[in-house]
Amino acid sequence: MAVSSQSPVRSKPLMPSPAPPEALTVSDSSEPGFAVYVHWPFCAQKCPYCDFNSHVRSDGWDEKRFLAAYLRELDHTAAQIGSRSVASVFFGGGTPSLMQPQTLGAIIEHIDHVWGLASGAEITLEANPGSVDAGRFSGYRSAGANRVSLGFQSLRDPDLKRLGRIHTSREALAALDIARANFERISFDLIYARPQQTCDDWRTELSEALALGPTHLSLYQLTIEPGTAYEKLYNAGKLSVPPAEAASDLFELTQELTEAAGLAAYETSNHANPGEESRHNLVYWRYGEYAGIGPGAHGRVLSNGERLATATERHPETWLAQVEASNHGVITQESISDAEAADEMLMMGLRLTEGLDLARLARICGVRPNPETLRQLIGLGVIERDENAGRVRAVGRGRFILNEIVLHLSRSFVPVRFP
Numbered sequence: 001m002a003v004s005s006q007s008p009v010r011s012k013p014l015m016p017s018p019a020p021p022e023a024l025t026v027s028d029s030s031e032p033g034f035a036v037y038v039h040w041p042f043c044a045q046k047c048p049y050c051d052f053n054s055h056v057r058s059d060g061w062d063e064k065r066f067l068a069a070y071l072r073e074l075d076h077t078a079a080q081i082g083s084r085s086v087a088s089v090f091f092g093g094g095t096p097s098l099m100q101p102q103t104l105g106a107i108i109e110h111i112d113h114v115w116g117l118a119s120g121a122e123i124t125l126e127a128n129p130g131s132v133d134a135g136r137f138s139g140y141r142s143a144g145a146n147r148v149s150l151g152f153q154s155l156r157d158p159d160l161k162r163l164g165r166i167h168t169s170r171e172a173l174a175a176l177d178i179a180r181a182n183f184e185r186i187s188f189d190l191i192y193a194r195p196q197q198t199c200d201d202w203r204t205e206l207s208e209a210l211a212l213g214p215t216h217l218s219l220y221q222l223t224i225e226p227g228t229a230y231e232k233l234y235n236a237g238k239l240s241v242p243p244a245e246a247a248s249d250l251f252e253l254t255q256e257l258t259e260a261a262g263l264a265a266y267e268t269s270n271h272a273n274p275g276e277e278s279r280h281n282l283v284y285w286r287y288g289e290y291a292g293i294g295p296g297a298h299g300r301v302l303s304n305g306e307r308l309a310t311a312t313e314r315h316p317e318t319w320l321a322q323v324e325a326s327n328h329g330v331i332t333q334e335s336i337s338d339a340e341a342a343d344e345m346l347m348m349g350l351r352l353t354e355g356l357d358l359a360r361l362a363r364i365c366g367v368r369p370n371p372e373t374l375r376q377l378i379g380l381g382v383i384e385r386d387e388n389a390g391r392v393r394a395v396g397r398g399r400f401i402l403n404e405i406v407l408h409l410s411r412s413f414v415p416v417r418f419p
């Protein structure tokens, strides 16, 4: 995930991230740039654990109509916020690998037309291994995508079945081969802390995954999400997940194995070789600006000097009808105050291994945390300060209690006056 189908703010899981100071590998973070998130809401089958904005349509969908709506919403957003250079585009879902390559190509072309793609812009497509075929993948590459994120979830067939996945581990590996034949930058997702999973199971499975030589991995702890089939089973006592302590051991094991393989975490659930971090993810976590296009997409954009939080209609056909009637599917558009932006920025930045850039917080939100509060939290061992880089990050137990840390820091904010 990237995170976020709907909202990148809700990156799963809210688990700790280790923060070795040496791992500050990502260079210029002063201005994360502008990104575009495009949400494709359809899936072949609904996975029982998933609460993303994903819908199954046995009769399919009118892709031409949807394409026209995406283009109209892009026009509308561009007219609202003005010119930008696009550093990253992320097609998330749902299952964007159900899109025709021509649809993807037309959207990319239109993004370039309304804003302009920066040279070397990152263009990622999320793909379900059950809907990967060679012809389509070469079509996506020709259409302009240059990075793929595959939803493996597990390398164990019985677990894939329990997770309600439409693919086997063999198909996942075949999808990886197809992806590698077409793309240089590939990531895959795994879910751990699955029912009955032990540390030994995960050690073997993650080691197998690392032996595949990924340069980027998203490793999510299974979360029981409200409204999902898994929640019903969980509440009925028919599904159990590892208790908090076991989940924390699984998390630490994840850090140990990925670090040893050169894929240290750069964010709570995201791991990469130095330089292979997802630029799109970094726009979210460094609190950059992003437009959200498509059903149930969220955005944070600047318009006429105002920072706006936008969200579009989630239901695909309702979104379509709204765009056809009024050129956009936005259902909420709220102005974000500096204080709210500061809290959001803290929440996102503390998850990063590089930490939150205090100078940027001051520049954007006009505040800085009270030095005494920082000292107290450092004394408690829940945050760490990198004096040279002017950054703070959550460490140790702090990685599990981000909400509380944000609350403390936020209450301590003092205004910064620039000469």
Ligand SMILES: C[S@@+](CC[C@H](N)C(=O)[O-])C[C@H]1O[C@@H](n2cnc3c(N)ncnc32)[C@H](O)[C@@H]1O
Pocket: 001, 005, 012, 013, 049, 050, 051, 052, 092, 093, 094, 095, 126, 127, 128, 129, 150, 151, 152, 153, 189, 190, 191, 220, 221, 222, 223, 224, 225
């Ligand atoms: C939009 S999906 C990825 C693309 C595609 N739909 C697929 O599943 O293959 C985003 C990722 O979120 C993760 N995810 C979704 N629900 C989750 C949950 N309840 N707990 C942990 N991870 C979850 C999965 O790893 C999934 O690959």
Ligand code: SF4
Pocket: 042, 043, 044, 045, 046, 047, 050, 051, 052, 054, 093, 094, 095, 128, 151
């Ligand atoms: S395929 Fe992906 S988006 Fe669709 S239901 Fe499954 S996890 Fe969610």
